[in-house]
Amino acid sequence: MLATKSNNAPAIEQSRTDNVVVSIRNLKKAFGDREILNGVDLDLHESENLVILGRSGTGKSVLIKCMVGLIVPDSGQINVLGRDVFTLSAREMNELRLQIGFSFQGSALYDAMTVRENLEFPLKRNLGIFEKRKLDEMVMTALDDVGLAHAVDQWPAELSGGMKKRIGIARTLILKPKIMLYDEPTAGLDPITSMEINELILSVREKYKTSSIIITHDISSARTTSDRIIGLINGKNKIEGTFEELKNARDPDLEPFFKY
Numbered sequence: 001m002l003a004t005k006s007n008n009a010p011a012i013e014q015s016r017t018d019n020v021v022v023s024i025r026n027l028k029k030a031f032g033d034r035e036i037l038n039g040v041d042l043d044l045h046e047s048e049n050l051v052i053l054g055r056s057g058t059g060k061s062v063l064i065k066c067m068v069g070l071i072v073p074d075s076g077q078i079n080v081l082g083r084d085v086f087t088l089s090a091r092e093m094n095e096l097r098l099q100i101g102f103s104f105q106g107s108a109l110y111d112a113m114t115v116r117e118n119l120e121f122p123l124k125r126n127l128g129i130f131e132k133r134k135l136d137e138m139v140m141t142a143l144d145d146v147g148l149a150h151a152v153d154q155w156p157a158e159l160s161g162g163m164k165k166r167i168g169i170a171r172t173l174i175l176k177p178k179i180m181l182y183d184e185p186t187a188g189l190d191p192i193t194s195m196e197i198n199e200l201i202l203s204v205r206e207k208y209k210t211s212s213i214i215i216t217h218d219i220s221s222a223r224t225t226s227d228r229i230i231g232l233i234n235g236k237n238k239i240e241g242t243f244e245e246l247k248n249a250r251d252p253d254l255e256p257f258f259k260y
């Protein structure tokens with residue numbers, strides 16, 4: 001259902017009962033005197049793909065960094081998997097982060113490690129798994145899931161942009177996160193590779209039952225991957241609905257996206 005922003009978003013306590021895995025209320029963040037987030041409200045539901053659509057520089061990345069505690073907001077509430085993130089100790093925050101997969105704009109692979117070593121790294125560091133057979137099995141399953149089992153012994157420098165993106169997603173999936181945050185998953189990719197990444201996002205949801213936030217200004221990615229879209233305009237969630245609802249709403253701030 002198409003909705004425009006009102007000042008009476010449901011309270012977090014109420015929305016928690018409704019299969020909500022991430023709940024954000026009135027989130028604000030400024031850098032110096034530049035207000036970036038200016039009262040964002042959103043709910044992410046279990047197994048939902050929620051797209052946040054907005055122009056460059058509207059604070060989409062800042063928003064998801066606030067969710068994982070990489071940026072501290074000025075005010076507001078963020079509840080992830082039933083935990084109020086601002087009350088967590090560093091240890092509790094690290095535990096929560098293990099349940100959140102973060103796919104960065106760059107794939108953030110370690111250039112000095114092979115693909116195998118890149119994928120083994122979080123297993124050793126975060127899960128304390130060192131047994132070779134177990135590592136092999138988990139690495140190969142994650143690579144299979146992104147269609148790149150054959151690249152296991154390659155170096156990042158030998159991979160295309162799309163392959164790096166997939167390996168980055170595999171490295172995130174290997175920890176079996178409940179929530180995936182995709183920051184501009186198709187940035188810098190050609191249309192065919194972009195479509196493959198969009199399909200991968202759908203298959204990740206299918207296999208891992210993840211709930212995902214996909215932040216993008218790529219309208220075809222938004223159309224393919226979204227169950228619901230939030231239009232982030234001037235630091236606020238201005239409008240939300242399905243792709244068709246937003247397209248038909250002809251909102252002046254979002255209409256230019258639909259013309260390409």
Ligand SMILES: Nc1ncnc2c1ncn2[C@@H]1O[C@H](COP(=O)(O)OP(=O)(O)OP(=O)(O)O)[C@@H](O)[C@H]1O
Pocket residue numbers: 031036054055056057058059060061062063184217
């Ligand atoms: N740590 C920071 N310190 C100061 N300013 C920052 C910081 N992080 C982000 N900003 C500023 O906040 C604004 C929003 O940045 P953000 O990366 O969230 O944009 P975005 O909507 O994700 O855009 P893009 O699609 O280009 O990545 C930008 O003007 C950016 O320069």
